[in-house]
Amino acid sequence: MPESGQPISFDVTVIGAGVVGCAIARKYTLLGARVLLLEKAPDALDGASKANSAILHTGFDAPVGSIELSCIQEGYRQYEQIHAKLNLPLDRCGAMVLAWTAEQESRLPDLMEQARTNSVGDVALLSREQVLAREPELASTVRAGFIVPREALIDPWSAPHSYLSQALVNGATFRRNTEVLSGSFDGNAWMLETTTGPVHSTRVINAAGLYGDIVDQRLIGRSDFDIRPRKGQFVVFDKTAARLARHILLPVPTETTKGIVVCRTVWGNLLVGPTAEEQQDRINANLDSETLEMLREKATEILPALANEDVTTTYAGLRPACGDKEYHIRRHPENMITVGAIRSTGLSAALGIAEYIARLDETPWPPLPEPEWPAMPMLAEDQTRDWQTAGNGGILCHCERVTRREVEAAMSGPNAAQSLAGLKRRTRVTMGRCQGFYCSGALQEMTAKCLKPESTE
């Protein structure tokens, strides 16, 4: 917070620390700008980016010729390039699009054709036998499918956190609990009113996700899209279920949704979801037991052995969707860019979106000559984890094998967790099968001094 009434001045202010805002903050920082990232929540990734399927898409099924497609593909390419340097997981497990009815089977050639048009040329048709040879646990009623070899799994939180961290270690500023209320543009620069005081900035980038249209209204008094939140619920099965599926198992999509996916997570669980349910509420993603039951049944139809597996958790997320099927990326005359309606592919596309808008914009600063590359804590189950190495302080969360050293690390540094939810996203504490039965007490003791208590008091 500024000490005097004088606001600090920035080259670029990014509104919203979702995956998109984090990637943009990183991009402009590396391009040499003085960057400020504003987030109204106590921590990053508290909006749409808190819950997704964690798939790094190739764009094989994205709308042909769309900005979305080009951002997904550029995002994929950049992620491949930087993931090792930032210590981020990348599980190139591949996806299979499966047909369960004759009608679905008849649509496979068109979908493959679309993939080829989208430059995803390595798709291949599979007979029922070939499908079952690759996925022996699938229900034998499957008819056919095709494989998309490069669809991949990533960590939906360590990726955006790494973008944010790289921005921060290279000089960006991150201000949380700061909501942008209004602003004025004087022809040269912006003066933003926020809940923690004024901000002076040459440019503004609106990456407010589920509030993109509202932030447009607040700043420039107009918006060319209306956010219509679309909820997706998930059921997550225990780690022992992960052996049941090697690929990402996709259905033949419908008009409105990619449909219900069954896939592993890099943490070694198996998830099923999401649903696609339109709603007004931009904050709450309510679970309902009937839908969860439906998802479990659906998953069991696809992989019958799931009937014997335990459910570890359930969750729901909100897509920042709008009426049509394209991203709303606009450059406004007021030195502002809106990155809106990044509906259901933002995790994959974020690095590509950042690249895209940096090209829309003039970037007059000298790029950082030798930026720092912070290494993220590795949480993927198939990599060496902290609990396997000396000096870890002992395991705190037994189900997810999170060590005391990992928890301490997540509560320090420029991107330190400030909420329990933020700590969970950085470490996975209490997110395993016991959901805190064993470690809640020990965790509370460790975090009492660092985290804002989450209670009604």
Add this chain to the structure above:
Amino acid sequence: MTSLPDICDVLIVGSGPAGLAAAARLGEAGLDVHLLERETVAGGIPRHCGHSPYGWREFRRVMGGQTYAKRLIARATSFGAHIHTAVSVTDLGRGGRVTVSSNCGLQTVQARAVLLATGARETPRAPRFIGGTKPGGVMNTGALQSLVYLNKERPFRKPVVLGSELVSVSAVLTCRHARAKPLAMIEANERPTTRRAATWLPRALGTPLLLSTQIEAIHGRTWVEGVTLTSGERRWNVECDGVVVTGAFRPENALLRTTELEVDPRTQGPVVDQYGRCSDPAYFAAGNLLRPVETAPWCWNEGRMVASAIISALAGGLPDPSLSEPVLAGYPGVAWHLPQRISPNSSAPALENVQIGLARSMAATVRYGQASANLRSKPARRILLPLPDGGVDLKFEETL
């Protein structure tokens, strides 16, 4: 604390009543015993259970769980058992080769015998598919107890308690200790799970028991603000600031699921014979890992009995495990049974009865081999039948 050995006679995993009782007996027998506990303090569940009644059977005195745990630890240590805390067992290899993780990283220990006593835990909110949001303030009794009795926290003022098992009564008592007044105990069934007598206590403390009622949804963004309850056609909201999700215990079997040890899908614990011996004869099991769920004195006794079987095994006194035969009890309404196998009798059994868990009320005559027995019971009650001499298929004939 001594450092971990490379080899030892017996390794015990878990320091609850079962593990500690076994450690004392094995130490007393002069064996080199090492007990591994993943928490920083030994004692298992009683360690964070501040209330009574514990200890009557073991020490002829009623005491709180924390005192009870300390006495069990003192006894095991006095018999020479080594207790290592903050050591998690992460893998069970064939023939008693155990991998552990601690501040030192990974290590392996080769034991002549391993006793698994990892206990049981409650089912959390998520697998119950309760709807609504996921705010803070929703927790199991275990988590509540560690917050209240160990950390001296007061997580909420007016929670609701889901469940009507014994542990649900424990949740109410724990709330009272934290000066919180549970607004209601909520039970989906028409009858409380525990004996009616036990639900007298919450009611006397002013907490009504709502039967045939469900929690449809939990509300609140960062912290619980209320719940929606349903009962038949009726649906209503209750303002509250916490939800204690109690009971529906399940064995803490995470370790078993990645090893070759045979697991019984019904108990969710390991398959054992009457000596508590698993499918790999280097491994034994006792306490709540065997089945959900028994009281502390029962687990304590089971730990001692299986320890005696381990002493026989190490002296070469147990029959060849390949001679064991199955015990079957596949009747609708029978949820699980224990032991799942019978080895030829040579020394005294560690599990002295066939234990049966029911999914519903039942009155039946059970016939097996030459023997027969009558049972009449409600679910969640302990049912004990005489141990057969060899493999049997228990036949149930329901009586009215």
